[in-house]
Amino acid sequence: MEKEVLHQIVLSGIYFLQEESLLEELLEFQENINRKIDSLFKKENFACEKGCFFCCIGWEVKGIIPEVLLFIRELNALEEKKRVKIYEKLQEYKDIPNKENIPCPFLESGLCVAYSGRPFVCRTYSSYDKALCEKKETFQFPDIIGKALDIVKEEVSLVESPFNTLFETKIPLTQISFDKTNKYFYLNLGETAYIYPLKNKTNIQAGLYSQKYLR
Ligand code: SF4
Structure with a gap:
């Protein structure tokens, strides 16, 4: 990760520690983008249906x-037992060198365990022909994906620095951390803030280096 990008991420973490409502705002902002994308895709007659997971x-x-x-x-x-199981699966997945035919670690019984929170790439991966997905044939992505990207660009253009960097930085889901003490997943934001997103209220804890910046 570039030094400047990391700096902006660290700065965002500091702001969140100082003002937790900023983090809630950020999550609501992303949820709103997701809703817009979902309503756009609802109108299309895709072959995609519940239980089909070739793209996972x-x-x-x-x-x-x-x-x-x-x-x-x-x-x-999810319930604690399930969270632990997913964490173990995630650890095993990380150790697999060639993931070419390996299902995503968040897939269970043909369904994504965090479906409503899935990222753009999963949310918009769509096909008019299931057989092409099954055969892993390359096909032209539907034009609607371009429209979804435009929605994202327009929304994100409103976000100011340093938070805009958060919307421009992609990380693998395998970078999600797991706290073995409380058994919750969290995101380590540049060792400055450890963020535990929860349904009722997101918990944010000061990271290893936060004191250095908060002084
Ligand atoms: S995150 Fe969910 S939707 Fe995306 S590939 Fe994994 S199981 Fe499928």
Whole structure:
């Protein structure tokens, strides 16, 4: 990660520690983008349906930081036993060198465990022909994806520095951390803030280096 990007991420973490409502605002902002994308895609007659998961196999999903936080919030809403199981699966997944035919670690019984918080790439991956997905044939992505990207660009253009960097930085979902003490997933924001997105209220804890900046 570039030094300037890391600096902006660290700065965002400091702001969140000082003013927690900023973090809630950020999550609401991303949720609003997701809603807009969903309503756009609802109008299309795709072959995609519940239980079809050909597109959840063989690649490592990435999301921008606000998307990853929403994804974690869905994970943390699951019961503790399930969270532990997902964490173990995630650890095993990370150790697999070639993930070409390996299902995403967040897939369970053909369903995404954090479906409503899935990032843009999963939210918009759509096909008019299931057979092409099954055969892993390359196909032209529907034009509607371009429209979804325009929505994101327009919304994100309103975000000011340093928070805009969070919307421009993609990280793999495998970078999600797990706290073995309280058994919740969290995101380590540049070792400055540890963010535990929860359904009722997101918990944010000062990271290792926060004192250095908060003085
Ligand atoms: S995050 Fe969810 S929707 Fe995306 S590939 Fe993994 S299981 Fe599928």
